[in-house]
Amino acid sequence: MSRVRYAIVSCAGLGSRLGLNSAKCLVHVEGKRIIDYLLPLVADIEDLRVVVGFQEAEVMEHVSKIRPDAVFVRNPSYASTSNSYSVNLATHDLHEPFMIIDGDMIIEPASFRRFLLAAECGESMVGVARSKTDEAVFVKLDESGYVQQFHRSPRAPFEWCGVAYLAGIRIERSSKFVFDDLSRYLPLKSHELECVEIDTPDDLKMAQREVHKYNFSYA
Amino acid sequence: MQRVAFCFDLDGTVIRGEILPHLARSIDLADEMQLLTTLTMQGVIPFEHSFRLRVKLLSEIPISTAQEIVSKLPLESNIIRFIQSHKNDSYLVTGNLDVWIKPLIERIGCECFSSEANYSGDRLLGIKSVMQKEHAVKSLRERYERIVAIGDGMNDAMMLQGADVAIAYGGFRSPVENLVRLAHYVVYNGSGLCHVLDTQ
Numbered sequence: 001m002s003r004v005r006y007a008i009v010s011c012a013g014l015g016s017r018l019g020l021n022s023a024k025c026l027v028h029v030e031g032k033r034i035i036d037y038l039l040p041l042v043a044d045i046e047d048l049r050v051v052v053g054f055q056e057a058e059v060m061e062h063v064s065k066i067r068p069d070a071v072f073v074r075n076p077s078y079a080s081t082s083n084s085y086s087v088n089l090a091t092h093d094l095h096e097p098f099m100i101i102d103g104d105m106i107i108e109p110a111s112f113r114r115f116l117l118a119a120e121c122g123e124s125m126v127g128v129a130r131s132k133t134d135e136a137v138f139v140k141l142d143e144s145g146y147v148q149q150f151h152r153s154p155r156a157p158f159e160w161c162g163v164a165y166l167a168g169i170r171i172e173r174s175s176k177f178v179f180d181d182l183s184r185y186l187p188l189k190s191h192e193l194e195c196v197e198i199d200t201p202d203d204l205k206m207a208q209r210e211v212h213k214y215n216f217s218y219a
Numbered sequence: 220m221q222r223v224a225f226c227f228d229l230d231g232t233v234i235r236g237e238i239l240p241h242l243a244r245s246i247d248l249a250d251e252m253q254l255l256t257t258l259t260m261q262g263v264i265p266f267e268h269s270f271r272l273r274v275k276l277l278s279e280i281p282i283s284t285a286q287e288i289v290s291k292l293p294l295e296s297n298i299i300r301f302i303q304s305h306k307n308d309s310y311l312v313t314g315n316l317d318v319w320i321k322p323l324i325e326r327i328g329c330e331c332f333s334s335e336a337n338y339s340g341d342r343l344l345g346i347k348s349v350m351q352k353e354h355a356v357k358s359l360r361e362r363y364e365r366i367v368a369i370g371d372g373m374n375d376a377m378m379l380q381g382a383d384v385a386i387a388y389g390g391f392r393s394p395v396e397n398l399v400r401l402a403h404y405v406v407y408n409g410s411g412l413c414h415v416l417d418t419q
Contacts, residue, residue: 046414047414047418049414052405056399057396057399060405060407064389064407068407068408068410068411069406069407069408069410069411069414070406070407070411071404071406071411071414071415072404072405072406073403073404074399074402074403074404074405076400089403093418093419094418095418
């Protein structure tokens with residue numbers, strides 16, 4: 001069992017930019033659904049909370065078969081609320097540190113395992129990845145690898161990747177983005193993850209290429 | 220610190236099954252009873268009408284026999300552990316008759332809101348009152364700042380609506396769709412349920 005006790009996976013969104021009329025976490029990438037790549041990574045985390053909204057019945061049916069003790073947190077306002085709202089719904093009653101993960105990501109297992117190990121020291125930590133597109137939220141890092149700033153431009157070597165371990169940090173319902181909340185707590189330690197986030201058809205194509213480079217054999 | 224009350228549905232939640240179909244088996248009416256129970260859980264038949272009919276069908280069973288059958292039903296061990304470690308703040312809220320479930324409730328060890336029977340010795344005469352689950356929540360409001368309710372069928376809808384935290388439970392069967400719409404959380408086994416309860 002991991003010393004990280006809580007993991008929140010956000011799967012509520014419409015995924016409108018992908019345009020597939022499917023909850024993004026259920027989209028197939030090279031024969032498996034996106035959530036199928038994520039669930040083995042959090043198998044050792046005792047309390048898994050999955051925020052559901054769009055196509056909630058399908059998501060709950062699929063996830064509960066793989067992880068019967070998952071807690072589903074409903075966000076019925078998914079169409080008009082941000083990811084911060086979903087994260088707040090799942091974390092407002094937690095009084096211990098938790099990990100947040102966007103449900104539209106495929107993460108290379110070894111890098112995730114290193115992230116988890118690093119999180120066990122108890123300090124809040126922001127997941128960053130090598131920048132892949134110009135549309136990302138970039139992070140300005142200092143020499144010690146601490147995030148100094150989140151920004152849209154100019155492009156920077158690393159981007160915020162939607163994974164964080166948060167100790168003593170509240171994500172507010174009213175925030176537009178999770179990184180807006182994180183900005184109030186800077187500087188925050190960063191940790192590199194190898195991952196792809198699937199927001200657009202181009203991201204999906206990239207994921208289909210990248211996923212073959214990841215080693216899932218022990219995930 | 221807020222005082223929190225935990226209100227548990229009995230059938231299909233604390234008990235891994237339904238009481239009435241098990242009782243009906245002893246008089247060879249199991250299938251008919253299961254059908255009525257399923258339609259009631261789905262909200263097709265109003266609970267009170269269905270319950271009165273089902274009790275009428277089962278009234279020939281001696282109370283002691285019914286108690287023995289109920290006492291043998293399997294319980295959800297994670298939920299029982301939670302209740303027994305929060306005895307003073309856990310409540311069973313069930314439409315079932317007090318006389319049928321009495322020994323089971325004593326064994327579980329927490330307070331129970333239930334329907335009440337008219338009886339004479341070992342013989343069931345009829346129903347004195349049918350439990351309206353929202354009344355249980357209302358009465359607990361006087362003692363608690365926060366109420367958590369857990370159920371799986373449409374007869375739990377008013378209880379979940381009156382609670383501060385509503386949990387649809389699918390450990391025995393999937394919670395009915397309209398109940399899920401009222402819920403803040405949905406869980407599919409006792410372990411998942413206890414994760415939510417532990418953080419309230």
